[in-house]
Amino acid sequence: MNSFSKGALYVVATPIGNLDDLSRRAMDTLAQADLIAAEDTRHSVRLLDHIGVRVPLVSLHEHNETSRIERIRQALDDGQRVALISDAGTPLISDPGYRLVQALREADYTVIPIPGPSALITALSAAGLPTERFLFEGFLPAKSSGRRQRLSDVVELPVTIVLYESPHRIRQLLEDIEIVFGERHLVVARELTKTFETFLQGTASTLLARMMDDPDQMRGEFVVMMAPAPEKAPADSGQIDGDQLLSSLLEEGVGVKQSASVATRILGGRKSDWYQRAQAIKDGGFCN
Known part of the structure; x- marks a missing residue:
């Protein structure tokens, strides 16, 4: 694979369920990697076995990511090709890898995305x-x-x-x-x-x-x-209904700020006004 550069980190998206969703480019990248940094090496072995790839693995997860940066940097300095994968989907998207990629980018290492599945x-x-x-x-x-x-x-x-x-x-x-x-x-x-x-x-x-x-x-x-927030209702809704809504929310344990947000969305008006009304109800008073 002529385009596979040495001394580079490849951020490789892997299937979120169906293993047939792994792209040909992703398979080639993993097969030609010198090292694979995986969120859970035990989990990733199953994917690698499925595509017949035998490459050294090192764990890289939320608890050890910072300490792994130097290990990856050394591999890149030695001209190795390193692939980063998560348990499923695209790395860094609610998965580890951000601190590693940030550190490598800041140090002018080559980071190449291999796109694919994302939930x-x-x-x-x-x-x-x-x-x-x-x-x-x-x-x-x-x-x-x-x-x-x-x-x-x-x-x-x-x-x-x-x-x-x-x-x-x-x-x-x-x-x-x-x-x-x-x-x-x-x-x-x-x-x-x-x-x-x-x-x-x-x-x-x-x-x-x-x-x-x-x-x-x-x-x-x-x-x-x-779905996106709907258009707000006119701000002329009845006072008593608004107080009842706020009282119900507060009784359910919803905070004053959150109750004001809900009232604003449902009944319209200014959020600051609903906040004051909700605070007054919580304090046991009544806002005229």
Whole structure:
């Protein structure tokens, strides 16, 4: 492969499920690498066995990435060809590799992308949601309070919001989306490119009900996509309804700022005004 340069790092996208999605260029790159830096070497061995590649492996994950930089730099200085792969998909996209690539770029090493599968793009391409503008938030915080805060930060954006989630927290994520996003349209993709690939669509509450009825729908890795924020309703909604909405949100443990964001989206008006009203209700008063 004449175009395969020595002393370069190759960032190689690998399949997210179906091994046949590995491109010919990616196969050639892995076969001619002198060293492969893999997120989990035990996992990557299965892919390499599938394509008949025997190349030395070194682990590179979130806990040891910084300490591996010098090891990779030395290999490149020795003229070796190093491939970086993650467990699935494109490295650096909610996967390790950013600190390595940043360090090598700053030191003027050659870094070459070998494009291929990405759960983010795969899900968006078949979701039926607007794709001219979207915001990728990756994995949200593990704690509900942190998730709700991040969700409230993006709830009013006129773009498709894309998240990743694990099977262990998909139910909790949807519960938080229901509180912050209300009846917003969602598309949830799971097991992409695998045998049980599924796209579910509806509101967070309907998807929660579907998963509770069929626990198999909570298996696998998830891409969760929310439709862009709708146009705001006129700001002349009734005062009592607004207070009832804020009171309900606060009783559910939603923060003042998040409650104000939800009220603004549903009822219109200024977020600062709703914030003051929510704070007054929380403090036990009433804002006239």
